[in-house]
Amino acid sequence: MPNRPAIGWIEAEPAVLEREKDAMARHAPEMEWADDLVWRGGRRAVGWRGRAPTWGAARPKPPGVDELLAGQRLELLVVYPEAFPVVPASVYPIDPDPPLDRRTLHRWHINGDGSLCLMQSAGDWQLTDTAADLVRKAAGWFIEYLLVEDGKLDGMTERGIFEDTSVDSKLAEYTS
Numbered sequence: 351m352p353n354r355p356a357i358g359w360i361e362a363e364p365a366v367l368e369r370e371k372d373a374m375a376r377h378a379p380e381m382e383w384a385d386d387l388v389w390r391g392g393r394r395a396v397g398w399r400g401r402a403p404t405w406g407a408a409r410p411k412p413p414g415v416d417e418l419l420a421g422q423r424l425e426l427l428v429v430y431p432e433a434f435p436v437v438p439a440s441v442y443p444i445d446p447d448p449p450l451d452r453r454t455l456h457r458w459h460i461n462g463d464g465s466l467c468l469m470q471s472a473g474d475w476q477l478t479d480t481a482a483d484l485v486r487k488a489a490g491w492f493i494e495y496l497l498v499e500d501g502k503l504d505g506m507t508e509r510g511i512f513e514d515t516s517v518d519s520k521l522a523e524y525t526s
Contacts, residue, residue, distance in 0.1 A: 359434050360396060366435055373482035378403050381428070381485060389429055397439065398428040398481065406486025407512035414521030415493060418500075424492035428481050439481040440465040441488050446495070457498060457505030459491060466491055470508070487512070497521075 360367050374381050381400035389395040402424040405411040425445040431437045442465050452458040459467040468487045469475060490511040497503045497520055507514040 373480040377482040406489040412518040414524035417524035
């Protein structure tokens with residue numbers, strides 16, 4: 351077999367890149383494409399930088415979300431692995447930057463490397479999913495993060511606020 355230079359997923363799958371850019375423009379327009387990320391040990395990567403939407407769910411935003419956020423926005427860095435789309439992108443909160451001691455504690459849903467834990471299992475990621483789907487989930491993570499930080503929740507929900515409506519009553523407390 352001839353020795354061929356390796357190519358990245360962007361060159362190998364240009365249609366996937368277009369799908370990613372279209373999805374992000376629709377769901378998280380404040381995220382900006384970056385093809386010049388320097389990541390972990392000087393490795394080059396591609397991804398997104400910017401602010402997540404305040405609400406990314408299909409269901410209506412419950413009362414109290416805007417009051418809880420009080421103008422705060424989640425800033426993210428999204429890094430694509432070389433194996434994308436077989437492997438999901440990693441999503442890192444930039445602001446807030448959760449303290450190191452919160453990593454790997456289930457209640458915070460933050461991985462040891464500082465990325466957000468946005469899926470229950472590897473099987474939750476499908477080849478048709480996009481990084482924009484993860485950014486939308488991160489928007490829900492941020493709302494739960496603030497609730498846990500404020501002592502309104504003991505820990506984040508298993509399914510996330512976009513599916514689990516049990517947190518709505520806690521959010522409603524911010525409207526009174």
